[in-house]
Amino acid sequence: MVANVKDKAVIVGIGNTKFSKESGVSELSLAVQAVKAAIDDAGLKPSDIDGMATFTMDTNDEIEVARALGVGELTFYGRSHYGGGAATSCLHQATMAVATGMAETVVVYRALNGRSGHRFSGGVAGDITTSDAIHWGWYMPYGLLTPASWVAMFTERWMHNTGVTKDALFEVAHSTRVYGANNPAAFFYGRHFDRAEYDAARTIASPLQLFDCCQESDGGSAVIVTTPERARDLKQPAVSVRGVAQCAADNQEQMTSFYREEFAGIPEMERAAENVYAMSGLTVDDIDAAVIYDAFSPIVLWQLEAWGFCGNGESGDFVLDGALRTDGRLPTNTHGGQLSEAYIHGVNGIVEATRLVRGTSVNQPAKDVNHALVTSGVGIPTGGAILGKMN
Amino acid sequence: MTANELNAFEDEINAFVGREVCPPTPAKDDVNTAMIRQWTEIIGDTNPAYTNEAWAAKSTRGKSIAPPAMMYVWGQEGFAVTTGRPADAQADLVSLFNKHGYTGVLGTNVKQEYFKEVSPNDNVVMEMVIDNISERKTTGRGPGYFFETLSTFTNQHGEKIGTQRFKVLKFIPQEQPAAAAAEDTLQVPTRIASPRGHDNKWWWDACDAGKVLIQRCKNCQTLRHPPRPMCGECQSMEWDSIESTLDGEVLSHTELHHPKIPGYQYPLVCAVIRLGEGTNIVSNVVGCDPSAVHIGMRVKGKVEQVDEKTMLPQFYPA
Ligand SMILES: [Zn+2]
Numbered sequence: 001m002v003a004n005v006k007d008k009a010v011i012v013g014i015g016n017t018k019f020s021k022e023s024g025v026s027e028l029s030l031a032v033q034a035v036k037a038a039i040d041d042a043g044l045k046p047s048d049i050d051g052m053a054t055f056t057m058d059t060n061d062e063i064e065v066a067r068a069l070g071v072g073e074l075t076f077y078g079r080s081h082y083g084g085g086a087a088t089s090c091l092h093q094a095t096m097a098v099a100t101g102m103a104e105t106v107v108v109y110r111a112l113n114g115r116s117g118h119r120f121s122g123g124v125a126g127d128i129t130t131s132d133a134i135h136w137g138w139y140m141p142y143g144l145l146t147p148a149s150w151v152a153m154f155t156e157r158w159m160h161n162t163g164v165t166k167d168a169l170f171e172v173a174h175s176t177r178v179y180g181a182n183n184p185a186a187f188f189y190g191r192h193f194d195r196a197e198y199d200a201a202r203t204i205a206s207p208l209q210l211f212d213c214c215q216e217s218d219g220g221s222a223v224i225v226t227t228p229e230r231a232r233d234l235k236q237p238a239v240s241v242r243g244v245a246q247c248a249a250d251n252q253e254q255m256t257s258f259y260r261e262e263f264a265g266i267p268e269m270e271r272a273a274e275n276v277y278a279m280s281g282l283t284v285d286d287i288d289a290a291v292i293y294d295a296f297s298p299i300v301l302w303q304l305e306a307w308g309f310c311g312n313g314e315s316g317d318f319v320l321d322g323a324l325r326t327d328g329r330l331p332t333n334t335h336g337g338q339l340s341e342a343y344i345h346g347v348n349g350i351v352e353a354t355r356l357v358r359g360t361s362v363n364q365p366a367k368d369v370n371h372a373l374v375t376s377g378v379g380i381p382t383g384g385a386i387l388g389k390m391n
Numbered sequence: 392m393t394a395n396e397l398n399a400f401e402d403e404i405n406a407f408v409g410r411e412v413c414p415p416t417p418a419k420d421d422v423n424t425a426m427i428r429q430w431t432e433i434i435g436d437t438n439p440a441y442t443n444e445a446w447a448a449k450s451t452r453g454k455s456i457a458p459p460a461m462m463y464v465w466g467q468e469g470f471a472v473t474t475g476r477p478a479d480a481q482a483d484l485v486s487l488f489n490k491h492g493y494t495g496v497l498g499t500n501v502k503q504e505y506f507k508e509v510s511p512n513d514n515v516v517m518e519m520v521i522d523n524i525s526e527r528k529t530t531g532r533g534p535g536y537f538f539e540t541l542s543t544f545t546n547q548h549g550e551k552i553g554t555q556r557f558k559v560l561k562f563i564p565q566e567q568p569a570a571a572a573a574e575d576t577l578q579v580p581t582r583i584a585s586p587r588g589h590d591n592k593w594w595w596d597a598c599d600a601g602k603v604l605i606q607r608c609k610n611c612q613t614l615r616h617p618p619r620p621m622c623g624e625c626q627s628m629e630w631d632s633i634e635s636t637l638d639g640e641v642l643s644h645t646e647l648h649h650p651k652i653p654g655y656q657y658p659l660v661c662a663v664i665r666l667g668e669g670t671n672i673v674s675n676v677v678g679c680d681p682s683a684v685h686i687g688m689r690v691k692g693k694v695e696q697v698d699e700k701t702m703l704p705q706f707y708p709a
Binding site for chain 2: 121122123133134135136137138139140141142143144145146149152153154156157160192196197200201202203204205206207256258259263264
């Protein structure tokens, strides 16, 4: 069965807070600033919002955000689980709510003090006590307890299987940072970066080094989703959700799916891609630019394969041809990605993918961008979406 | 101490706020590559901007720099400190605290701010004042006061390069119950243990007893790890277990470098290992250089006590 949400929901507003290492304010303050920026961008009032979608990991309850902003009544609120896997899952929730009429105007938000507050790099043991703790218990006693270490375990085997080398990881890390260096909102703004610095940086968990890893960040991002009809009166050209899907594949664990017959792969993203292509009626050739979730450099490569930009094991050659650069086949992470703009759990990526379709990215490619891909974090239940120009 | 005595004492300590501890003093040695090399070696910082002259010469700065965090290092007394310190305002403040029973001392935090870089042959000039003293606080260590010194660093041209705030707690040490005190001194961090619930306690209990078990469906005999309450093949909830011989093959591995977690010994290698019985397990590979661990490597495990509280399977080259 193919879902029927194509062009039934559109993005009309986007907003980011300032990104920093120490916001000095509460996560709730970041959330309401991001949502307000998106509301202003759309030309809406807070009271126009009647639905909200965020992460289970977000500490800002919908009702707190609503009360602080003066939103009033909410008729839809839904949360998505699995860390960064929730980025486009929130868009998926918002799209379903709008397409079915459960709500007319839904805001997707994520705000965190990811550097000055709880840091993911600290690992899972310290201060998180949840039902996940039993799961992490199979890894914590051995010292395998940070996101970098879990991704490193997949990367080592994937590089072994495919022969892809650090040259490809560097190309992802570098092309992204070139974009970031030109984005005034990015941590890497104005910063030079080269192979010597990449190679000299400390190892985090082999084979991953410092510059293969994203920036722990304080900040918030939000996007507003509504119906195509409502969008006609609003300030910005609407950006349509052509297709959006989520998937948890067979034998899935959260970041540690080590029990599959061959675990160096992301079958959950392959399936999500298949579904997005089916519901949008589009193919990989229709995608002009992308925002691919980049908590770590190698995960971009796996996703290029899952979405069919190249064959399995060929993503190294694909990126080394310059595909991700501004004049390449698929300009990718043009805001600087989470490697160099900020790590807002992928929601800043939905903001950038919207800009790419609007034609307003700070690194807008010269070619027409009719369709942009945006994805969620991998190694976990995940998903993605294709955004397109309104017809 | 009566309220009046306390007020008089607080007036006396508060009079120290703003007093100079050390006038602007140039460091005895200029910033130099030898000290930078030793410091970065100890810290484990491999940034070429500090130690690789050739790399630094080609960088945008055109020369190497000292790690900003070394700012305070250049003015340190070194061996001379063992022959005693000349009196200064900070020493006077400390002895005033001591005289009134606030003999405990705890450096609580250091905060540095950086404004300008320095390179070899620059000279760092330091001055220090007592910046602030808190009101009386009740702390876990006992009642006391926090005082903070503010050091300001300039280069030989008088340009400000950074500041450092150092906060110290002076407190009246509390009597600790003997048992608690003894426990305190014995506490060495151990590995983070798995929580134990209905579905996994039996596995960890067996591990404590020196065995690695693999859950087996009683109905269809399918093995499963990690344990869960139902068989995904036949939905039976009846299960028993077999003991693994811990013969295995490395499917993937990673050496953990950063962050280093208290309670773990580094170098530390984690691996996904396929056991001879057919299920996979995550564990450590030990008994060889981390660089020798590779995909396809045959390993043999045994359950060992890895610290005071923890029994774990550990795998050695077979
Ligand atoms: Zn069964």
